[in-house]
Amino acid sequence: MGCTCRNHFPVDIDVVIEANCLAKLPSYLESRNCRHVLVVVDQNTYRAAGKSVLECLSENSFAHALVCLQPNEQEDVVADEVALVQIFMEASPDVDVFIAVGSGTIHDLVRFVSCKLQRPFVSIPTAPSVDGFASSGAPLVIRGAKVTIQAAPPVAIFADLNILQEAPRHLLAAGFGDMLGKCTALVDWTFSCLMADEPYCETAAEWTRQALDSCLSRVDAIVEGKAEGIEILMRGLIQSGLAMLLVGHSRSASGAEHHLSHYWETDFLEHGRPQVLHGAKVGVATGIISGLYKNLFEHLSPDDCSQLSPHYEALRDLVFQIPEPGLIKDYLRRVQGPALPEELGIDRMLVNEALHKAYRLRERYTILRFINENNLWNRLAQE
Numbered sequence: 580m581g582c583t584c585r586n587h588f589p590v591d592i593d594v595v596i597e598a599n600c601l602a603k604l605p606s607y608l609e610s611r612n613c614r615h616v617l618v619v620v621d622q623n624t625y626r627a628a629g630k631s632v633l634e635c636l637s638e639n640s641f642a643h644a645l646v647c648l649q650p651n652e653q654e655d656v657v658a659d660e661v662a663l664v665q666i667f668m669e670a671s672p673d674v675d676v677f678i679a680v681g682s683g684t685i686h687d688l689v690r691f692v693s694c695k696l697q698r699p700f701v702s703i704p705t706a707p708s709v710d711g712f713a714s715s716g717a718p719l720v721i722r723g724a725k726v727t728i729q730a731a732p733p734v735a736i737f738a739d740l741n742i743l744q745e746a747p748r749h750l751l752a753a754g755f756g757d758m759l760g761k762c763t764a765l766v767d768w769t770f771s772c773l774m775a776d777e778p779y780c781e782t783a784a785e786w787t788r789q790a791l792d793s794c795l796s797r798v799d800a801i802v803e804g805k806a807e808g809i810e811i812l813m814r815g816l817i818q819s820g821l822a823m824l825l826v827g828h829s830r831s832a833s834g835a836e837h838h839l840s841h842y843w844e845t846d847f848l849e850h851g852r853p854q855v856l857h858g859a860k861v862g863v864a865t866g867i868i869s870g871l872y873k874n875l876f877e878h879l880s881p882d883d884c885s886q887l888s889p890h891y892e893a894l895r896d897l898v899f900q901i902p903e904p905g906l907i908k909d910y911l912r913r914v915q916g917p918a919l920p921e922e923l924g925i926d927r928m929l930v931n932e933a934l935h936k937a938y939r940l941r942e943r944y945t946i947l948r949f950i951n952e953n954n955l956w957n958r959l960a961q962e
């Protein structure tokens with residue numbers, strides 16, 4: 580399938596991934612004529628990189644201010660209305676560039692605010708924990724629901740390997756889990772295109788596939804956690820983000836496995852439970868969705884569903900290529916990440932609830948929507 584889509588968005592980000600690249604920040608800001616900088620951190624990311632960023636700005640005489648995001652009662656910074664208001668209130672009108680110093684949550688908050696205030700933002704990732712650095716979408720929790728709002732990508736990413744190498748291991752494992760999610764997200768995207776005529780972009784799919792393959796083929800280097808492995812993972816995560824940016828939505832990166840993760844996330848928030856890392860949830864959910872796809876195609880024949888029958892063989896071949904749930908778990912164990920819902924504090928009941936309801940979180944056609952809307956649960960083998 581060649582790329583026939585006509586809706587590519589510009590992919591125009593300066594991406595630097597190397598050791599000590601933070602040192603390049605001042606000349607970059609000068610080249611863009613930015614003199615008033617607002618740096619957004621939280622307590623952890625201030626220690627990880629924020630302090631160095633501020634020193635670098637002071638040494639080079641930039642006017643700068645700091646927003647240190649306050650955690651909630653569970654000690655989490657959440658990408659919600661409270662955190663957004665904090666940034667809006669503390670951003671002075673003369674700010675001409677935002678700098679996001681952190682991982683997924685801080686990037687989404689800053690991308691939303693910078694887009695609303697029409698100022699550019701620069702990304703300084705502190706951990707290879709998600710693929711949301713280069714993308715334009717901001718998944719936010721608004722009135723308790725996880726919604727993704729299209730905002731703006733960063734103008735530049737300075738992924739300093741010295742900083743990333745110091746990130747705690749569970750954040751690296753989460754980044755690998757978010758990447759593993761592409762195994763099912765990509766199949767779900769084709770599924771939605773064939774079954775519900777959703778728009779598909781072969782280029783974005785290919786970029787994502789390459790990012791996934793590059794990480795799966797070098798998992799040993801990633802596990803080691805040295806500069807080489809961190810660079811491979813970070814390049815993959817950024818490339819997946821660029822694919823989302825290219826199409827202006829997150830279909831290439833987010834399917835039913837993400838919907839399970841989002842459902843669990845908002846359930847934890849509703850019950851005042853501390854958050855579990857996004858990529859950790861996605862990795863575990865990928866194993867579940869892989870099992871579901873295989874189960875479905877084992878127990879359903881082309882005659883069972885007229886909507887499915889014209890695409891049955893093409894889809895069955897794709898489903899065959901999804902790594903088995905056991906292999907997904909092996910990958911997660913190799914990076915020392917959780918592999919089962921109970922290791923995340925998610926019990927059987929919450930898993931089942933999400934399997935039946937999470938598809939409603941998005942308009943997207945996914946395997947979960949297909950099974951639920953066609954009442955197919957009783958056709959599947961109970962596991």
Ligand SMILES: NC(=O)C1=CN([C@@H]2O[C@H](COP(=O)(O)OP(=O)(O)OC[C@H]3O[C@@H](n4cnc5c(N)ncnc54)[C@H](OP(=O)(O)O)[C@@H]3O)[C@@H](O)[C@H]2O)C=CC1
Pocket residue numbers: 621622623624627654655656658681682683684685687705706708709710711712714715716717718742745746747750753757823829856857858
């Ligand atoms: N825009 C997009 O396309 C995407 C967005 N996302 C979104 O990203 C969010 C999750 O991001 P994720 O990165 O998993 O988690 P967070 O950004 O919430 O950060 C998780 C934890 O990592 C800490 N941390 C980060 N870097 C370091 C470091 N170097 N040293 C010590 N601690 C560190 C943070 O500190 P602290 O507690 O102080 O914050 C926090 O505790 C979700 O909301 C998800 O929906 C995910 C994928 C794609």
Ligand SMILES: O=C(CO)COP(=O)(O)O
Pocket residue numbers: 710711716718727757829832833837
């Ligand atoms: O998490 C994402 C990709 O990893 C973004 O997906 P959503 O748009 O579903 O939040």
